[in-house]
Amino acid sequence: MAQLELAASSKTFRPEGSKLSQQNEQEFIKVRVEKTASLRQKGIDPYPTSYKRTHTSRQAEEVFEVAEKKNEEFTETIKVAGRIMGRRGMGKASFIDLSDTDGRIQVMMRSNVLDEDYEILDDLDIGDWIGAEGTLFRTRTGQITLQVATFSILCKSLRPLPEKWHGLTDVETRFRQRYLDLISNEDAIKTAKDRSLLVSTIRQFMTKKGFIEVETPMLVPIAAGGMAHPFTTHHNALNRDLYLRIATELHLKRLVVGGIEKVFEIGRVFRNEGVDLQHNPEFTTLESYEAFSDYNDVMSMVEQLVSTAAITLNGSETVRYGEEELDFSPPWPRIDLREKIIQVSGIDFFEHPEVDSLKTAMRAADIDVSQQVSWSGLLDKLISDKVEPTLVQPCFLVNYPVAMSPLAKKSPADDRIAERFEGFVCGMEICNAFTELNDPIDQRARFEEQEMLRQEFQNEEMDRLDEDFLVAIEHGMPPTGGLGIGIDRLAMLLTDNSSIREVILFPQLRSDRTEG
């Protein structure tokens, strides 16, 4: 317990008025380090090992209200703990706002109750963590408040928090020092929690359907399973270059070959490409593979999954996103890709099987094709420019050209078309799925085609031939429906965020001067 004389002597640690003239960030810290020393002088450990609270802020409020409803006086002694977010000193009484995991609670410290311990308040600052024990009452203004009998400091902070009223708005600081964002902005913490809830909802949904969750390598010898520029790395002991995976697809399909008929992975993939509102170099995907299913089965699963997530996060299948009111309730419209392209641009890709012909048609439709060289690159651009912006409400574009779908099975009805679909919401692609190609001869031919195209068009990413994967499916993969969902984008849609950086706790940013 603190001694008055020690408390008095601690004043000598304080800078006198004249020394305050240099106050800046370092001075803030210096003052707080001195307060830390002052606490130690009083025999108080500013960094104790634990504190056993009995109630969170919300639990305390609830238990008090229950007693009130029964017209009982609340006499129970409880313990709460949290970070000091505000303090209002009244001389011989002080009100302190504590913030904890599920809310805030006000605690009241009175000098006649705490005696000499009241002096310890001199060494507390906004940002410090404390635990407080006492009983609950309502103040004159009706605020449920803990009347503190004893309290402990749990952690002394050395840096000031952002301002209490405006909080932290600087976007760069919000992303670089996310903890400050989480402390200051309720939206930030809500988005973080909602994303977590989304992922656990997806996991439960898949598990309930009998899917087995697995983890596959992130360090891979060939970055296959998608069209993207990979990150390169090197393993010293093995003395080999490796890549960070760009997709989980080919490993998961190996597992289907192995007899895991329903398998999924939620994990990070890495693409060494541009960064913008919808792209972060590392992002999270759900990929799933289900034997004896085709892309139609996968479509119904996606509708169910996303509408379930919408209900879990927002309590409704209808979700507000910016100006839009999105309705995720199944079924989502199935829109034939070829028909849709014809409708919005007049271009029928069946009539333009050659690069030059398609390019000419697109140029005639006033599309900038200066950056594209391959047929699939051109068609992708056509879809991005003309079709995607029209897809606001959740829908599926179905039946893609085989030429741009090297891992998808051809339609039995037309060998130019693959049984593939992509899901779109607000013009944003949220998933890509197909009836998996399990004919190993065809798959090898498609990979070889991709390798050839990469040689021809060095600027465009193509899928890569993965011999090990081909050997796997040569052992026989049953008919399989596969799916990839961008979790980050789904999180954006369900948390009403227009930037992927808002749903990733630590998004990739350029280096700044504070980095080593």
Next chain:
RNA sequence: GGGCCGGUAGCUCAGUUGGCAGAGCAUCGGACUUUUAAUCCGAGUGUCGUGAGUUCGAAUCUCACCCGGCUCACCA
């Protein structure tokens, strides 16, 4: 990568025609035993993103660079 906008105190922001660097919160000193953006009295905030240049004089004008935002291109 291109275009546009921005970077001033720990935080939120002003800063006029180029003429001593400002406010609120936070901090520090003092008063105050039911406050809650507490209040009242008093005090100090600083690499004006960085570096050059123009000028008697630059937060302000010019150039280069760094970081961020939006946007276009590319990608998912």
